[in-house]
Every structure is written in structure tokens, then in C-alpha cells.
Amino acid sequence: MNDHRTSEIPAPDDLSAVPRGRHRRSTTHLDGLPSVPLSVWLTEPLTGCCPLCAGPVVTACARRLPVALVRQITETYSESGDVVWVPDAGNGSLLIGPVTCGRRVIGYARTASALLKEQPTEIASRAVLRHVPPTGLPGQSERLASRAALAILAPHHPATASELAPVLDATVRVVSPGGGVVVVTRQQPGQDRPGLLTAFAQAAGLTYLQHVAAVEASATGGKLRPRTETASHGPDCACPGASARAGRHQVAHHDLLVFTK
Template sequence: MSTSCGDNGPPPVSKTPVPLTVWLTDPFAGCCTSCEIPGDAACADRIPPGLAHRIIDAFSATGDLVFLPDPGNGILLTAAARAGRGAVALSTKGLSTKALSAEALSAEAHLHLTSTPAPAHLRRTVPHARARLAVAAPHTPATPHHAAALIAACARALHPRGVLVLCSRQSGAPDAAGHLIAHAQACGLAYLQHIVAVEAVATGSALAPRRPRTVDHAPGCACPLSRVRAGRHALIHTDLLVLTKP
């Protein structure tokens, strides 16, 4: 029995090996109260500028459209605009992607365009956008229903041979990356590449971890990671799962 895109029970992940690449990047920063662990998630509200620019540059070209199911902190939108790309994004002001239903994701997948710095043209209806790149960095933990809806929206937005980049972190649910890949494969996407984004800088023959200088917390935030305590292991890498639409 096959599993269709959007079902809560994704099929097993393909065991075919994919290329593994390591990128050195700035640390994820900030605090997202929509995530279970506010200061240790790889969601759209915490993505660093350097990583956003590298994703945009690696998987799209000038003039391409980039689809963002959650604009988050706006870093990906800014990176797309500065690189000469358009950006199709959901309007999620006041909402987290975790709060969006599958129906909302499906209905609003192509509604808003951000492509130029001119205020009058920041948003206009784009009913049939076809993006060359989609970037999804869901809040954690994402339910199977939400993850399936999020990925299905990205799959619909992509142009054939377009690329979806999914951000995942081990601080989320166990085997979160595997579940995201399985949902994407159920939508007909092919697993292309696994990138490990390491928050470090090369110093000679070694890597030195990079930590954010400051962490911005919402008022009243009780984030358990507002301070890294002695003896506590800090997570310094994020998995970027790269898939393509045949």
C-alpha cells in the first residue's frame, strides 16, 4: 500500500546514499518562543544571515523565485532580494507555522511576492508562481500533519527540477530529519544531498566553535538556554536536507 503526500504516516526513507557536504557557518541566534527549546532550534526565526545567503547562492540564480512557507526573521527574504531573486512567501504575521493548518498552507501557498525594495511592490498576488528554490525551516517539534502540509506546499510551489532545502536539528524530535525526508519523498521529491552546517571557523587544522555574541529573548522568556552552563554540551550543527522535484 502506497502512502500519498500529506498522510500522517510517511513511507520509509530511501537507503540510497547521497553526497554529504560540510559548510562552516555563523551560529543560529535569537530565541523562538514557538519552538519547544526556544534557543536551540533551527527554525526560520533563528537562521543566520551567512547561511541564508549561502543557501540562496548555491541553489538559485539571479531572477529566480524563492518560496518561503515561513519568512521567520526576514533573513531569507533579505538574502533573496539582495541576490536579485524574487521571494514567494506566506503571510504569517502573528502566527507560527506550527499554528497553520494544512488547509491554510494549501490555500495560501502562492499569495505573496516580495521581489523589489519599492514599498508599493513588496506584495502582490501571484496565483501560479513556480519557484526554483524553496527553503523550509519548521518550528520544533513539528507534528507529522504539519510537516506533511508544509512540505506539500513547497512541492507545489516548485518548478520542475526546483530544489527544496529543509532545515533540521537534533534538538527536535528523535529522527526529525528522517521524517522530513520521508514526507518529502511521499510528495515525489528526490533526496539529492545532505549538508551539515557547522557553527565553527577553521583555525589551522582544527575547527573552533562559534557562539552567538548575544541572544535576543522575548519579554518574560524562560528559555532554558539563555545561558550555556559549564558542563553542558552545546549543539553546533544543523542538517540541511536538499531535495529536488523531478
């Protein structure tokens, strides 16, 4: 994966839309629940835990995303110099990933993240970070209308319609026509979470384009080998009992739901 960092990227305060070099998406929308292309990516496992989620180590939320996955999303669905909108910076990966790919980021944080301290100078040069609750996002989005080429969301679980509505409304307002929205999630017992989030996104006015299964595995000798989490959960670990998750013998995956405006 190439790093597209360049000195020609405007400062983060200059949030004017960057001219699009090409239109990358041509999938047509189908009425009702659409049948969309399915892709499979091999990726690193989710990391750490989330005290905001019902299952601290079983959700694919903003506080658990690995930087490598965010970089892959960024490189696939945006171009160098684009603005990426992040309504929840989570553990910091959603800021670090786009910035190290040469994008500019407008992000919002609920809590401080130790991960952001690893690359403070580079992040500060290309990212605008504000501390705003989800309910305040629609107001923030008014002056950013149609500025972002890509938005990356990774909602916490559970999330009700009333909690998701302001986030999705703001996302639709900020993303430019033809821009992309990627929602990261994971199936939960007793709930079709990808289907639920797809319905919410479509109700907000987004068009469903693609489903990516991000498999936590590596390919060796024609076989998938599950990857296991190695990173420490840190002092704010929310897990009951041992903080580190035991090694797995089964391949796990999470879902990337890709939409366009």
C-alpha cells in the same frame, strides 16, 4: 559571496518563472532511503530563541536562522532573478537573504519580525509577504504552481505529520520541475529528526539529493573553532533563566536536507 542585485529583476508582482540557464543537479534517486552526497559548510551560529519550539535554543527553525546561512543556501541552489518560496519567514532572515542575493521572494509570516525593519525598502521592492497560517498554504499555492526555483523550509520542533503535510504539499506545487527544496533542521534527543523530515518530504513526492552539515565554526590553523552566539534574544525571549546562551566549547552543527522536484 557576490551580491547579484540588478535592476533587471522584475517587480515581485510579476511572478512568471525565470528561464533556467543550466540544470545544476544530476544525482539519481535511489529506491528506499537513498545514500546521498554529504557536504560540510562552515557557518555562523543560530541566533535568538523560538517560543514556538519545545527547546527555544536547541532547534534550527525559521525564527533562528542567520542571514549569512540563508544567503549561502540561496547562492548555491538558485540563480540571480529566480523566485524563492518561503512558507515561514520566521525572524526575517529567509526574506532578507534571498533579496540581498538578487532573488525575488514569495514569503509567508506567522508573526511580525523586527529584523524586517532593517531593510524595508529593498525587501518591499523584491518580496511579497503575506500573513497566512500553514493550513492556508495549499490554497495560496494554487496560483503559484511551478513558479519558484527554490524553496527554503525550517520547520519548528516538534512538528507532526498533519502540520507538515500542508506545507510540503504547497511546496511541491509551487516549485518548478528540477527546482530545489532545502529543509533546515537539527538532530533532537530521542528522535532522528533529519530522517523523519526526509521521509515526509519523499512521501510528498520530492527526491532526496544531498545532505549538508552546516557547522557553527571557523577554520583556523587547520582546526575548527566553535562560534558562539552574540546577538540579543530580544524582549520576546522564550528562554528560561538568562536570555543569552552561554559560550560553547564544542562544535555544533545543523542539517540541510536538499531535495528536488
